[in-house]
Amino acid sequence: MIVEEKRVLAPLTTFKIGGPATFFAQVKNFTDLEEVQKLGKAQGLPLFVLGGGSNVLIRDGGFQGIVLKPDFDFIEVYDNEVHVGAGTIIAHVVFQTVSLGLMGLEWAGGLPGTVGGAIRGNAGCFGGEIKDSVLSVEACDMQTGQFKNFTPEECNFSYRMSFFKKNPQWLVVQAKLRATKGNKDELMENMQSHIAFRKEHHPLEYPNAGSTFKNVPLASVSEKVKQLAQEQGVVKTDPFPVIPSAFLIDQCNLKDKEIGGAAVSVKHPNFMINKNHATAQDILDLIAYVKDTVHKKFEVILEEEIFIL
Numbered sequence: 001m002i003v004e005e006k007r008v009l010a011p012l013t014t015f016k017i018g019g020p021a022t023f024f025a026q027v028k029n030f031t032d033l034e035e036v037q038k039l040g041k042a043q044g045l046p047l048f049v050l051g052g053g054s055n056v057l058i059r060d061g062g063f064q065g066i067v068l069k070p071d072f073d074f075i076e077v078y079d080n081e082v083h084v085g086a087g088t089i090i091a092h093v094v095f096q097t098v099s100l101g102l103m104g105l106e107w108a109g110g111l112p113g114t115v116g117g118a119i120r121g122n123a124g125c126f127g128g129e130i131k132d133s134v135l136s137v138e139a140c141d142m143q144t145g146q147f148k149n150f151t152p153e154e155c156n157f158s159y160r161m162s163f164f165k166k167n168p169q170w171l172v173v174q175a176k177l178r179a180t181k182g183n184k185d186e187l188m189e190n191m192q193s194h195i196a197f198r199k200e201h202h203p204l205e206y207p208n209a210g211s212t213f214k215n216v217p218l219a220s221v222s223e224k225v226k227q228l229a230q231e232q233g234v235v236k237t238d239p240f241p242v243i244p245s246a247f248l249i250d251q252c253n254l255k256d257k258e259i260g261g262a263a264v265s266v267k268h269p270n271f272m273i274n275k276n277h278a279t280a281q282d283i284l285d286l287i288a289y290v291k292d293t294v295h296k297k298f299e300v301i302l303e304e305e306i307f308i309l
Ligand SMILES: Cc1cc2nc3c(=O)[nH]c(=O)nc-3n(C[C@H](O)[C@H](O)[C@H](O)COP(=O)(O)OP(=O)(O)OC[C@H]3O[C@@H](n4cnc5c(N)ncnc54)[C@H](O)[C@@H]3O)c2cc1C
Pocket: 014, 048, 049, 050, 051, 052, 053, 054, 055, 056, 070, 086, 087, 111, 112, 113, 114, 115, 116, 117, 118, 119, 120, 121, 122, 123, 124, 125, 164, 170, 171, 172, 173, 202, 208, 209, 210, 211, 307
């Protein structure tokens, strides 16, 4: 295993933003994991797991610690299940299962990132969530070196949440996912329609990290805001009734609001984009501005979906 010093992290993220990590290691097997753990203990440095970098904002000063990138990259297909490594690109898993006429992951067509990142955040869209497919997850406690198989119940999934998100010392190593026989042509069409939707509605022409804020549970807002959202027909089930944060941001006329090189996307106002060589601080300032404006207008506190390191 090669351990790099002062590796700049920006190119490893979809935002293309972020300073260096004290150490960076790509781990390919359990021996590598052990070595990284020992290095962390010897240097007294914290560890951070980086998947596809599609849900993180890394600060300009970087990370005083060890960034490890799981390179457990495999897809094994069995009768009614698929075994996948945590470092596998989720789009590859979707494409392979759909190509074999296996149903269950087609909602994730075009979803960026890795299997590990998707499980940790219970990624979801178009009415699907990764939790619906999980049969079991193997993870490693990076503090003790203990490996454990988690049942779906133990994963404790909820909206963009899981046991692993609440307990970041656990690194997802691999997972078994449900995949049942379906109609290949229909699945392919379904997957392609999601990819096409993303191309049309997401600002993929600029570096970004997806939705900046979680959508807002309808049950948590005032009657006035609820009524406005219902009148405008924007309430979605995701997986419970929510008001899209994009709607609230748009109602504050924040589309194309710029701070430094960062901007609120015109195409999808819940996406903060790296429009012109933005720094992490530009994005953080924009996030703070958007939160403050939405709070003043609607008394809603937007909660970040992206992880800020
Ligand atoms: C254009 C675009 C569209 C998006 N659309 C959606 C969407 O529709 N729905 C959705 O839910 N998300 C969406 N996202 C966000 C993102 O793609 C997902 O959250 C994705 O699952 C993150 O995976 P990742 O591997 O990139 O994680 P990273 O960004 O690398 O990491 C995110 C977090 O997960 C942790 N992590 C990563 N790997 C592991 C592991 N093996 N074990 C434990 N923890 C780990 C990291 O430490 C970090 O805290 C979108 C992002 C972009 C850029």
